[in-house]
Amino acid sequence: MTLQKIPLRIEPIDIAARYHHIRSVPQQPNFAARIEGLDLTRPIGDAVRRELYQALLDFEVLFFPPQQITPEQHVALAGVFGEIAPGAFFPRKDGHPDVEVIEFNAQRPPEINIWHSDLTWLPEPPNGTVIQITELPAQGGNTAWASLSKAFAALSPGLQTYLEGLSATHTWEISGWRDALEKYAGVDALADALRKYKPVSRPVVRVHPESGRKVLFVNENFTKHIDGVHFRESRGLLEFLREWIVQPEFTYQHKWEPNGLAVWDNRTTQHYALTDYWPHRRVTQRVTFNAFGSAPTTQSTRAAVVADARAGAITA
Numbered sequence: 001m002t003l004q005k006i007p008l009r010i011e012p013i014d015i016a017a018r019y020h021h022i023r024s025v026p027q028q029p030n031f032a033a034r035i036e037g038l039d040l041t042r043p044i045g046d047a048v049r050r051e052l053y054q055a056l057l058d059f060e061v062l063f064f065p066p067q068q069i070t071p072e073q074h075v076a077l078a079g080v081f082g083e084i085a086p087g088a089f090f091p092r093k094d095g096h097p098d099v100e101v102i103e104f105n106a107q108r109p110p111e112i113n114i115w116h117s118d119l120t121w122l123p124e125p126p127n128g129t130v131i132q133i134t135e136l137p138a139q140g141g142n143t144a145w146a147s148l149s150k151a152f153a154a155l156s157p158g159l160q161t162y163l164e165g166l167s168a169t170h171t172w173e174i175s176g177w178r179d180a181l182e183k184y185a186g187v188d189a190l191a192d193a194l195r196k197y198k199p200v201s202r203p204v205v206r207v208h209p210e211s212g213r214k215v216l217f218v219n220e221n222f223t224k225h226i227d228g229v230h231f232r233e234s235r236g237l238l239e240f241l242r243e244w245i246v247q248p249e250f251t252y253q254h255k256w257e258p259n260g261l262a263v264w265d266n267r268t269t270q271h272y273a274l275t276d277y278w279p280h281r282r283v284t285q286r287v288t289f290n291a292f293g294s295a296p297t298t299q300s301t302r303a304a305v306v307a308d309a310r311a312g313a314i315t316a
């Protein structure tokens with residue numbers, strides 16, 4: 001037997017047959033597409049909305065060229081892909097509680113340079129996020145995405161079957177949020193969070209409800225252990241999967257331009273924000289969305305999350 005080095009065979013989507021209203025330019029086979037020629041300062045028509053939605057299913061991460069858009073237009077773009085979600089625990093843009101502002105600078109070192117899907121420790125993690133980079137350092141500050149569907153598809157059938165029978169526990173407690181909460185908000189806030197946000201168990205292999213793609217839904221930031229197996233088996237499997245997921249064939253690293261935008265499907269990707277620019281300043285704004293048909297975010301839900309954000313908690 002020879003050493004197997006070809007991990008995955010991919011048939012590219014027939015873009016010309018599928019798309020008539022937007023121009024999708026994948027950067028890798030069926031992954032990370034640039035959407036060209038779309039003016040986001042104008043209302044987005046129904047036909048374009050449908051194709052953008054399909055493009056996110058097909059390519060998992062989309063990029064839009066730099067544009068000056070208002071916070072309302074940012075929220076409107078997120079609304080193409082789902083219900084606006086409360087988001088995570090970053091500060092909010094003044095007067096726009098749906099828009100989180102993520103700023104790192106000399107005083108606040110960047111700390112999201114770890115592969116993850118967002119908020120997988122929640123019972124219902126968000127479907128995705130629309131992000132715009134508003135201040136870019138002179139060099140560096142790229143973001144990388146990994147395709148969890150490619151990572152699953154490339155595994156051997158035996159391992160796929162084994163993993164499909166497993167679940168894993170996710171918790172923010174193993175992420176940087178725990179230390180940040182204690183440092184910025186104190187032990188009482190930490191104790192409150194421990195009571196409020198309990199670990200969740202979810203399948204290791206998730207089936208995307210719309211595309212049908214199977215994905216490896218474990219990540220280094222929030223997945224604590226595989227359920228019901230010896231801790232050494234869990235540790236070894238998670239380490240293998242962590243390394244497997246971030247192979248170059250499954251990842252794309254995006255070089256930003258100021259005011260460029262991206263949207264990712266949080267169900268099929270992980271991301272990693274490089275911190276090579278520190279101590280320089282990098283600012284992004286983002287709006288998170290849930291599935292269409294899920295409960296709209298209420299004022300009280302948003303207020304609770306914003307209050308947690310104010311407590312100084314930082315996590316992604």
Ligand SMILES: [Fe+2]
Nearest residue numbers: 117118271316
């Ligand atoms: Fe994130």
